[in-house]
Amino acid sequence: MQIQIADKVRGDSKSLNRLTSADTANLLLSDFQTNNIAVNLSDMQKNKTYRDIKSIVSSTGAVYLYSETYITKNQAEVLAKGEAIKTMITERVIEDSRDRIKVTAVESLSTLVPDLEPDKVEDNVAELLKDDRYGHIKSVAASTGAVYLFSETYISNNYADILVRAKVNDPCATIAATVRDEARIYPRATIIEFFKNPIFNIDPNELETHIAHTLELQEFKDVKLIEASTGARYLYSDLYMNENYARSLIEWEEVGEEENP
Amino acid sequence: MAQYGGWTGKVLRVDLTTGKISSEDTMAKYKDFLGGTGLAYKVLWDEVPPGTKAWDPENRIIFGVGPLTGTGAPTSGRLSITSLWPMAPMELPGTGHCGGHWASELKFAGWDSVIVQGKANSPVWLYINDDKVEIRDAKWLWGQGTFQTTAEICAQVGAEAKVAAIGQAGENLVRQSVIMVDRSHGAGGLGSVMGSKNLKAIAVKGSGSLKIAADKKVWKEAVQEWLTLMGANSGGVVPQTPQPWAEYSGGTRWTAREGLTWGAASPPIELGECPPEDLNKMGLRTHKGVLDFRAVDPVSGKLIGELITVRMGGCHACPVRCHIMIDLPSMEKYGLSRYHSNTCSGWQGGQMYPKLPLDPWIQTDIKALGSILADDYGVWNNYGQLGTDFKYAYNNGIIKEKLSEEEYNSIPWDAMEAGDPAFQLDFFRRITYKEGELGEALGEGSYLLQKRWNFPEDYYKNDKKNWKFGHPYHHSVEATGNSAALMQLIYNRDCQNHVHNSFVGSGLPFELQLEIMNEITGMPDSLDPKHDYKPITPGKVRLAILSLAHCEIHNSLTMCDYNGMAGAWMSPLKSRNYRGNPDIEVNIYSAVTGDNVSRKEYEDFGLRSLNLFRALTARYMNEKDQRNKHDIIPEWAFEYKGWKDFEPFTKGHDKMDRADMENAKDLFYEQLGWDKTTGLPMRAELERLNLGYVADDMAGRGLLP
Secondary structure: OHHHHHHHHHHHHHHOOOOEEHHHHHHHHHHHOOOOHHHHHHHHHHOHHHOOEEEEEOOOOOEEEEEOOOOOHHHHHHHHHHHHHHHHHHHHHHHHHHHOOOOEEHHHHHHHOOOOOHHHHHHHHHHHHHOHHHOOEEEEEOOOOOEEEEEOOOOOHHHHHHHHHHHHOOHHHHHHHHHHHHHHHOOOOEEHHHHHOHHHOOOHHHHHHHHHHHHHOHHHOOEEEEEOOOOOEEEEEOOOOOHHHHHHHHHHHHHHHHHOO | OOOOOOOOOEEEEEEOOOOEEEEEEHHHHHHHHOOHHHHHHHHHHHHOOOOOOOOOOOOOEEEEOOOOOOOOOOOOOOEEEEEEOOOOHHHOEEEEEEOOOHHHHHHHOOOOEEEEEOOOOOOEEEEEEOOEEEEEEOOOOOOOOHHHHHHHHHHHHOOOOEEEEEOHHHHOOOOOEEEEEOOOEEEEOOHHHHHHOOEEEEEEEOOOOOOOOOOHHHHHHHHHHHHHHOOOHHHOOOOOOOOOOOOOOOOOOOOOOOOOEEOOOOOOEEOOOOOOOOHHHHHHOOOOHHHHOOOEOOOOOOEHHHHHEEEEEOOOOOOOOOEEEEEOHHHHHHOOOOEEEEOHHHHOOOOOOOOOOOOHHHHHHHHHHHHHHHHHHOEOOOOOHHHHHHHHHHHOOHHHHHOOHHHHHHOOHHHHHOOOOOHHHHHHHHHHOOOHHHHHHHHOOHHHHHHHOOOOHHHHHHOOOEEEOOEEOOOOHHHHHHHHHHHOOOOOOOOOOOHHHHHHOOOOOHHHHHHHHHHHHOOOOOOOOOOOOOOOOHHHHHHHHHHHHHHHHHHHHOOOOOOOOEOOOEOOOHHHOOEOOOOHHHHHHHHHHOOOOOHHHHHHHHHHHHHHHHHHHHHHHOOOOHHHHOOOOOOHHHHOHHHOOOOOOOOOOOOOOHHHHHHHHHHHHHHHOEOOOOOOEOHHHHHHOOOHHHHHHHHHOOOOO
16 A cells, blocks of 8 residues: 555656645555545655655645655645646636636636736646646637636537637627538538527627628638528538538428428 | 246237137247337238238238337337238338337236237227237227227226227228327328228236346346437437537437426426436437427517427337427317327328418417327328328329319318418318318328329429338438438338438537447448438448348337437447447347347347348239339439439439449348349348248249349
């Protein structure tokens, strides 16, 4: 048991230059009918074989272990601070994703750690995104360049994309990007009413104006309007499908499918 | 019986001519065929010789259930009713499929199926109350619709009875008639076979239970695994609208979302999101009201289907609720109940209108009234072909030409043109009572109607509904192109295969579908994008054969062919990269029965049924050239005027290529072990499937290739 803990801590310290969370160590103990890392650590300290294994408490109260053979105490303090920041970021992102179904702006995270400079936040985020312990935290960039985080456990990649587009509040860009995605991924044309879903953050009363504007803009010239025999209107991107193809898809959706359920 | 679970071990046989009621050993004769359609094909093969017609007393009508029915295995509430098919040319065999609770009740009563033969002297109904089986007088029920019949029988024997009944259409030998089960589940096409036997209804009450072979833990785990992998109605594994948990969305019947309600419930029930992990909300995933009633209420802006749906119902042991129970007060002005339920094609009673009125509530009334009338009279819509044929004949002046002036003028055409729902009161009455040429001809079914009224060549080239033999296509070229066209070849009614269609209707992106399908078939290029079809490949042929085999198995076990495939081939679980477990059906079958088979042996159950069905068809036709005389592809698949500017294998249409389809047939027959020239099973394949006696019989008739 103690050997396993020491191996894990030393491995993290040596190969990854990383602290080992006491929670992780506790997991290693779960097979041994005891899960009190503090008790075990205390025992380990009495054994000279494990004297290099040290603990440190971060500002969030979390306990970490490291091997003094590979990480100095000063280094450990810096790393503990980083771990605390990552923990705080992760908790915020999880809360936003799980409880509010929203993506978290990286920009907003500086308020979590008041004395942290904005560029340091970005460094910590970059580090967090590379850290497999936080593999469920993902980032998505808006067309404005702003970066958002979300937990894939609670929000899918696709849904995060939609939320970020909505945050930018550029209805034409949202419409074009969504139409392109639908045509590229499935492939299918997109019925105009689709954009009345509140998730897109487009005022239904202004939807027609935004559609018309999208169709006029050079940057969205691949987005085309097409009408089914029922009068239902769809958009498609000619980057991914031609008009004939789009027409056959919408006719099936509008007429064929209902007649052949 | 019986070291096996699932089966009760007894098949009930009722001879209405002699009044004899007997019991037969299921396992001795039918185990290789499971039950359902497979069992019924075997009965027809053994007992109903060529030359027999659908309404002959010698014909059998088999109410088929299987080893899974009634066990609680997910989706196992289906009933397969098989007989000679009155609407088909030469009255070739066919099956009407439906759900409800009748099938499981039959198992609880201790029976693995019911074979009915002969003809009663006067109207009767059959009462199965566990082992006690009685033929009872039905003179007092004759002339009643299916609703009243069901109510009267339940009033006599108890509300818990499950009733399969015919309406006046079946009594009057309208070929295009239906058997209504549990009031709102229709098994199409065979109402008149019951009518011909003077059999008004079969009511069942069962108090028993079924043995599951596996120990409780194994059984529970298998069921739990399947539930975890299942999606929504018709195979949807992603929600229709974007939702936080879903990587993909759109194009499915997984309609649940925040804000969507069963609006006619009191108070309305909001469905909310139903993520796949929450199995307790599985029954809320499919709000089919908003799919079958798509007109928009101008006041609330909501779909009328939302406003009139009280709740979703369904069949025994099915967690996917696809039966829409509506409350539509406007039906009372026609003297009907405001409450009704049905699903899919069952709501298509109103398809005969050349043009629907603009008022969305009147559109809704048309749909609902047509369905209620059809269900009560027991008229079948033949998957919409009835309405399509009527419209064609009306629009092309055929009706005016074929009817006497007096009859023509007696029809309320103005009401039809104005979109008055009440037109259907006249329409369905004429069909039900065979009134005049219109009623008589429409009730004959599409095949005989086409001949009787001499539909022109244009109909076959441009009526994109009609496939062959008077039946419509059913998830054919628009579903999986040339692969699905192959599936349409086999049957004598519409194809009724949902395996492939559920897969492409899963809502997953095409590239992911292709990846999964190639794994299933073990071959590349097993699928094309919708309306973007390429030449046939061995993989696409394999898909066709797997779909046919699984469909036969589903209809024999019995389990739902619409909802069952999600779980086997695909799932809603991102953690599994949306894969299902192709062995899940096999595991469930083995757990129930204790018959531990491999996946290959399991598929052979389906192939055995398929081969026997093909032999039956050839024998009844007395035709060796099944390839050209039976396996017909309609002209519209090649010539439809709307596709005249398109070449095959380009995007944007479903136009097939003649040479490619001939090649497809070659590959299809070859993979099946059938002869390419005739399209008939060869002796080696029949013997491999323990059907050597079929090969011997075919050889004796000069039908073996």
